[in-house]
Amino acid sequence: MPKEGRDRERGAGRGAAGDAVDPIARWEVQVRKGSLDLAILASLWSGRLYGLEILKRIESDSSLLVPEGTVYPLLARLREEGWVEAEWVEAEAGHPRKYYRLTAGGRRHVVKMAHAWSRFAASLDRLLVPVRKEDR
């Protein structure tokens, strides 16, 4: 009999835990995911960072919680699209680190994304004026 136990339950555990949280938290998670590209590119604005630093920068400067495993495939895609470039650097720790920095095209791209984000947020704010008035 094929083993159903081959299914990985770890993912189910995380998913199940997420589903147990209130609907607002769930929706916030979705909104955050939609801004991950922008968050990663923005975190590189001031200079080069390696993967773990990018995660920490995002978590400290914003309230975004980034699933660690997703950042690396995402960085690989951003690199393929030409928005970032990467280089391996020998660290004092003894193991090398892969640093990422924005390319010239990447800097222009993140500026455009930032404008688009502001427009989006402003539009949504206008829509929410009556909602906020009601809330007071």
Add this chain to the structure above:
Amino acid sequence: MRGDRIDTWFDELWARLGGLPPAAIEEIVAELRSHVHESLREGGEPEAVLARLGTPEEIAALYRADRSLARAGGGRSPWLLVTGVTHWATVSLAGFFALLGLVAGLWVAASFGIAAVTKLFAPGRVGLWRLPGGEYSLRLGLLPGSMPEGQELLGFWIIPIGFAAGAIVWWVTSRLVRSAGARWRRSPVMAAERRIGRVTTSLRAAVRTPAFAVVEIAAVVALFIADARHLVPLSNTPFLLLLGWASLRLRGLRWRDIGLTRPDDWRRVVVIGVVAGLAMETFAVLVTEPCIARLFGHAPDVSDFKFLVGNLKALLLLQILNWTLAAFGEEMVYRGYLLNRVADFAGPLGSRAAFATALVLVSLLFGWAHAEGQGLPGMAQEGWNGLLLGVLYLANRRRLAVPIIAHGVSNTLAFVLIYLGKYPGVS
């Protein structure tokens, strides 16, 4: 043993990334190792660090889906597109539906191409007929079955028309799928591991519900009914294969888990398969068919195979279909997917009883699927063959190699006998 745990995690990641260029795999693994080292250096515990990263399966799926889609989007190769969309299908519902659409388009395009090629070898077996009643019938008769009466309208024009129609259908399908894939790749959804985890886990939770079982059974039944009503081109086996693949993947299984594996001992498997196949067909011709003839009043109707008599080209063409659609395709569907799935559903009966029930039910289904063209006696004969192939499967520790060979060989013997004009009922 924290080193062991981490090494095991990376071994699995390495294995899961297989298929990507070796240099890319090394880079990915090196980067993630660096991340783990850094996290441990900051005081993290190995289990927690690995848990925050995710499972090797999930991470590898993200890398593979992205890369496959990128290559598929750039290249022209249909094979690249199919493998790219297959990877996409394993991480996203959108990818799954894209794969369905791609396979359907590929099947229709291939049918047009096959129609064009068939006209060269067996002109009478394909065409657009105007029936006596004024209706039209577009038929491709690769499998036994009478061809329509009336005037055939296209003649050899069906060759360029078939190739052109096939190319157009393929072009439209691949463009639609590539653009859908490109849109999905650009969307932030793809970057979200939890979302993908949620899709995968909610799908995997859903497959354990009775509702999913009902949907799956309904899909299988619908395919058989559609086939009986000639709504499916050529055969429902490819569609059942696709359904079987989806069912397996959603349950976290692969074809190798239901027996599609390389044999350890090729010689033994081939010998057993050939002997079993020859024995099955000989027994059928000498024993079961005469018994069935006595039971039903007439033998299985094989007159539709008359076109094979003395026709070497048709025999060779049929061998291609025999070994792909019949031997591989039907064994994967009936013994691989359906027999195990029915046994799953009958699980409460206990393992032996469940498989026995499954064996009987799937053999009946196998017989019914072959009933057209051969009548009720044909259904009985094929049902019996299905039973024997099922026994071969179960007796060989649920491996498909022997039933595949036996199925192919028994069909080959039957077709050769018909070709020579020696098969009972065909002269």
